[in-house]
Amino acid sequence: MGKVTPKSPLPIRIAALAICAGVGALLSRAVLAIPETESGLAPLVDANLEASGVKNAVTAVLLNFRGYDTLLEIAVLMLATIGVLSLSVTQKGTWDPIAAQADPVLSALARFLAPVMILVSGYLLWAGEHAPGGAFQAGSVVGAAGVLLALSGYARPAWISRFALRAAISVGFIVFIAVAIGEMIAGGLLLQYPADLAKTLMLLVETWLTVSIGAILVSLFIASASPAEELRMRSGGER
Amino acid sequence: MTASGWVFDILLVGTLVWLAVRALAEVKLFKAVVLFIAFGLLVALAWVRLSAPDIALAEAAIGAGITGALLLDAVGHMRGRAEPYPTSPDAEKSSGGDADG
């Protein structure tokens, strides 16, 4: 097997440069050619915002007008997590401490910050109805809180079993598709909210989406991160 | 838009492009990742400039936080320079595996 070269061979780099210059020139032309006229979907969104059940246009698009996208997106997230979980060699998706001996200052800070972050995510979820926020922002804050806890050496609480973690990963998708099918049974179309229940149903879906997105982001990090013992072994082996 | 707004936007865009080039040109993996995390933070700033607060909120938590943690963990796993490789203790293991294949 040949030694890995520091860079790709010159002919490849020249060819890549030529391709990129071509793509770049075409892209720039294309984006500059877009006219400054009202041809997007903004007027349509504005006209139907009243009927969507929420006041934040982005949330209305995500959960109502383009519900399919969001449904398929949470499915993609779930699949990616299943992929990462099956690739992790050691403890599969358990919440075990990543840092062997965490800094006491860091762990004290994490103990203080984590509840605040959960509170912030609850606020973002609720505010998403009328202001910037919603399930994705709330879920990413939950995920960040989990990553912070894992990095500061907190182990998975005993009451969260592996099964519970897996349930949390999939609950968003399950609730979303159950609501979608329920609407169909009730006489509508798939993902067509009945007008009087739209707000309640969207909040229900968003709440469980938040739980799932948070659990997925934490699992992606913890399952792929090298566990403490392996890191210790590795650094011990090198020095 | 005001003149100061233009200056800020042009500086921001220029820094983003420069950071992207540096992150990809850097041979040391750790440095490349740190440059990329700086890139992610500035991207969140750009969303605010483009009046997209919904995206800025998600980007600040994900782009700068979780992606950075994932990348730093991967660097810790692979440890060291991008090229030439291999230099880690796992290298001995690989020569045996290659002979089989």
Add this chain to the structure above:
Amino acid sequence: MSQTDLYTLAGSTLFVIGLYGLMTRPHLLHKVLALNISSAGVFFVLVGIARRIPGTTPDPLPHAMVLTGIVVTVSSTAFALALAKRIFTETGTAALDASDVDVEEDAGG
């Protein structure tokens, strides 16, 4: 030249920078960084287009698409990094080499 033009042009530039990195950098971690930079470029074009009409509120549809895009990007990044780390554990290197190509084709076929 408007603010939209500035950011969509920057988006195109970032996309191309990522594309070049993806094609020429042999290390898998650099390829993951390159993909992330390319996707940031795509997001810039979308959000730039969303506010191309001066004096109006931005189009929420591209915003929603970018929001889902960001979350999908982080999960695909995590999956790609998990694969790269597994490759490193198995082979001792995470850099692709031109001389490896025939070996990989053998494994695939």
